[in-house]
Amino acid sequence: MKNQPVSNISIDSTPAPRVTGIRLFFKRLIQQKVLVMMSVPFLLWLFIFKYVPLWGWTIAFQDFKPARPLFDQEWIGLETFRFMFTDANFHLIMRNTLVMSIINLVLGFVTAITLALLLNELRNVMFKRVVQTISYLPHFISWVVTASIVTTVLSTEGVINEILVGLGIISDPVLWLARGEYFWGILGTTEVWKNVGWNTIIYLAAITTIDPGQYEAAEIDGANRFQRMLHITLPGLKPVIVILLILNIGNILESGFEPQYLLGNGMNAEYSENLDIFVLKYGIGIGDFSLSTAASVFKTVVSFIFLFSANYIAKRLGESRLF
Secondary structure, three states: OOOOOHHHOOOOOOOOOOOOHHHHHHHHHHHOHHHHHHHHHHHHHHHHHHHHHHHHHHHHHEEOOOOOOHHHOEEOOOHHHHHHHHOHHHHHHHHHHHHHHHHHHHHHHHHHHHHHHHHHHOOOHHHHHHHHHHHHHHHHOOHHHHHHHHHHHOOOOOHHHHHHHHHOOOOOOOOHHHOHHHHHHHHHHHHHHHHHHHHHHHHHHHHOOOOHHHHHHHHHOOOOHHHHHHHHHHHHHHHHHHHHHHHHHHOOOOOOOHHHHHHOOOOOHHHHOOHHHHHHHHHHHHOOHHHHHHHHHHHHHHHHHHHHHHHHHHHHOOOOOOO
């Protein structure tokens, strides 16, 4: 039997079908169908409560009247934003919001990192647990109770005035919450007392991922505790610090609502009112829904810009980033 000529053998030159990105995506969805089904309720909640209400942003571009249907409002374009940006009261609100946010940001990072470093150096495990428990318990106290405690402590008959008068630092009791210039310091101190222990937990968790061999090698080389914290622990915390810093910069206009609302009053309003209280005051108090919505839109857009800018800068510097 003669061999068949090579020229008569048919060769299928059609390339094998490739698994495209879309097919691979759906293949993984099928493989992880249990996880996908578990995420469906969350995605529905996210869509209903976070994305559907974005339609309400149109109020910022309307002369909104609650009695009229949403589709029968008078459109005024950017007029509400022009009024808001030229309003002297809004400039004061922005000053308070930024200052309080920066105070909370700086004090929150410094105190939480410092406490985490100190707790990590404790050798007595029982004492370490007691200190950590005591430090994060105030986080679970509601701001209503916290504000009541702060108001009582800072009253004319409170413990602060008694101590200061007893030491001769002041001659007469001071009503601290009636002096606007003291409000930022009171707020920053209260935020630290309430949240420092809770904020420390994530840094303590990050410290546990650092290789213990580095500490042993540094100790053999003669490094003391402070040098080990400076050259091993802090560099090990750097990725976590950068990620948290990016998230907090994205929330730079979120200076809080409850503490300012509960501790604020007519005598310190010049220092206590922030953007969230501005929205409440003009939206529900005065009924200017267009202005309050415009302020909310402005806050969201600025937070979005700050978040992506901070993430981009971290990327360019070769640091850890969100995406």
